[in-house]
Amino acid sequence: MNKPSAWSSREESLLLLNAYLDNELDAASVLEIERRLAADPALKLEHDRLVQLRGVFASQLKTQKASNDFRRRIEAMAEPKFPPVIRRISLPTRARGFAWREMAAAAALAAIIAAGGTYTFLRPNSQSNEIAAIVADHQRALLAATPFDVASSDRHTVKPWFDSKLALSPQVIDLSSAGFPLAGGRVEVIxxxxxxxxxxxxxxxxxxxVAIPRAGQKDTTEPSLATTNDGYFVIQWRGRDFDYTVVSDLAENELDEFVNLWRHAARVN
Structure with a gap:
């Protein structure tokens, strides 16, 4: 394999590792990468992460067929059923009006309480759990040999790489002229x-x-939401086809600048 003179040994090892996992190496190269895996704990950690990621892909892409028992239950649910017989009780005219208004008010109050309770108790917990998972993935990426699976400052390289891995991939914005160069991309499991x-x-x-797919979602000009988690600044917003979460230990004002530049560029592209 001929390699560019500018490549580092680390870049060569990562390229060999991916080819090794895809069974694209000859026997001599297989022995070489296995020697490197035995001698380099960071490379072995990256190997294990990629193997785990491939396992998740395989489980997500499996086609499952409905069982006969499941089909029978669906068919039974679709069968017409006779409506229950309801015995009507006559009430005086004023009583009927009063009872109807009472039941409507009670139903509305129950709906408001139920909706409010769901939002208050479930939504924040779910959102905070998601943020914690995203921050944990960011920390793991910082501890890995490299924080990306594909290393490139060219969005025309990173975007096709995502397209080859995922059913839906996000916009890749170039902000190098503003002092925020693209370094690459990776796939995490959330x-x-x-x-x-x-x-x-x-x-x-x-x-x-981090771009969590929301197919069909429209872009929005709603302000971003900022918070902190485990010492990292976190900024979230809703964009076209994705919910975005940005994580970094960068100063808050600089991270704010990055998000504003990114959102503006995404809208005009």
């Missing part, structure tokens, strides 16, 4: 599903842009 992550840099800081 809530059991593969999710694309764009990786940007700002000096020595890494910025992860």
């Amino acid at each position: 809530d059991g599903k593969p999710v694309p992550v764009l990786v940007y840099q700002r000096r020595a800081h890494i910025i992860s842009v």
